[in-house]
Amino acid sequence: MITKVSHVTFFVLDQDKAYDFYVNKLGFKVNTDAKMENGFRWLTITPPDQPGLEIALLNPLSGMMKYDEETTHAFRVLLEKGALGAGVLHTPDCRATYEELKGKGVSFKGEPKEQFYGTEVILSDDLGNWFSMTQPK
Amino acid sequence: MSIAPDVYKKIVSAKLYIDDNFNEPIDLDRLSREACLSRFHFHRLFTRIYRLTPHQYLTRKRIEQARKCLAGNELTITEICNEVGFESIGSFSTLFKKEIGHAPTHYRVQVHERRQQTLEQPRSFIPHCFIDNCTNSNIQEIPPSPSP
Numbered sequence: 001m002i003t004k005v006s007h008v009t010f011f012v013l014d015q016d017k018a019y020d021f022y023v024n025k026l027g028f029k030v031n032t033d034a035k036m037e038n039g040f041r042w043l044t045i046t047p048p049d050q051p052g053l054e055i056a057l058l059n060p061l062s063g064m065m066k067y068d069e070e071t072t073h074a075f076r077v078l079l080e081k082g083a084l085g086a087g088v089l090h091t092p093d094c095r096a097t098y099e100e101l102k103g104k105g106v107s108f109k110g111e112p113k114e115q116f117y118g119t120e121v122i123l124s125d126d127l128g129n130w131f132s133m134t135q136p137k
Numbered sequence: 138m139s140i141a142p143d144v145y146k147k148i149v150s151a152k153l154y155i156d157d158n159f160n161e162p163i164d165l166d167r168l169s170r171e172a173c174l175s176r177f178h179f180h181r182l183f184t185r186i187y188r189l190t191p192h193q194y195l196t197r198k199r200i201e202q203a204r205k206c207l208a209g210n211e212l213t214i215t216e217i218c219n220e221v222g223f224e225s226i227g228s229f230s231t232l233f234k235k236e237i238g239h240a241p242t243h244y245r246v247q248v249h250e251r252r253q254q255t256l257e258q259p260r261s262f263i264p265h266c267f268i269d270n271c272t273n274s275n276i277q278e279i280p281p282s283p284s285p
Contacts, residue, residue: 007264034259040272042263058271065271093186095140099149 007044009056010086012127013079015043018057021125025104026089028055040064047089079128086129094119094135140182147172148182152194159198160222165191199223200236207245208252214241 012018022028028045031054035041041064044054060067060075067075078084091097094112098121102108109122109130118136125131140148151172155163168191169179183191199221206217215226223229233241255262 032255032262034255034262036259036263036268036272038272040263040268042259042267056267092188095142095145096149096152096186099145100153103149103153 005053007054007056008087009058010125010129011060011075011079011084012057012125012129013059013061014127015041015057015059015062018059018125018127019043021106021127022055022057025101025106038064082124082126082128082130084129086125086131088132088134089123091133091135094121094133097133140186144174144182145186147174148179148186151179151183151191152187155191155195155198159195159202160220162222162224163195195222196232197236200233203229203233203241204237204244207241208248217241 010018019030019033022045023030027048029048029051031044031046031051033041033043040062043057045057046052046054058065061072061079065072098108098112101123107124107126109124112119112121115134116137118134120132120134123131123133151168154168154171165176165180168183169176172179172183174182180191183194187194189197202221203217203223206212206220212220214230218226218229221229223232230240233239233244237244239247260268
């Protein structure tokens, strides 16, 4: 029986910039930042109120990953287009968080809108991924 | 009842005021003035938006900064207590333990031990499924020992 998700991966164009975006701007916590002898960096973060879910920020273009040239190229195309939809981020108040993150330079697509499931706006990490930021009803 | 956009901006500005000045004495009067709202109105709206009272948010912010200091510098516990805005070491230790689960000193030791281990034995922190399936196996192979 599977009971929960412990790790997920966000592929990003740059781990240092991802650290700045997710930790310094969005307020995620760093769980582990370890570097293997071959240079592979294992950087995981957790959402502020969800310490049990580790998100691995991996850069598939780093040369440290086990991908052939064709796969690496496909990753590059998708990440540079910002085409990966990485998930839904919950907030207690979408409009307040929108105002705050906009002030920190986070990119949004439009303004928060009322949907049947809550208030939602789309944001980008500018490193390959877009998210819905939602205040559930 | 929805909140008007200009009121949102006022509450957010007060929240950012806490983020920037948590190490100073901050009370409800100061925050409600920052937001240009009455104390009651400000407290009600802030709590509604952030699901924490302004005081709870301020305390959380101070604890968070204390964690960073404990992990990242050599200040004493008393110095950190003052640095992040707590008035007494007693309330700092009690609130820290309540929020984090360990006393500040114990937390510092744990963080340093983990950091040292992360540096010395990174593989013990990386799930092996990721090492095997994601990393370039060619560069992680241990070269064979030279034949005698």
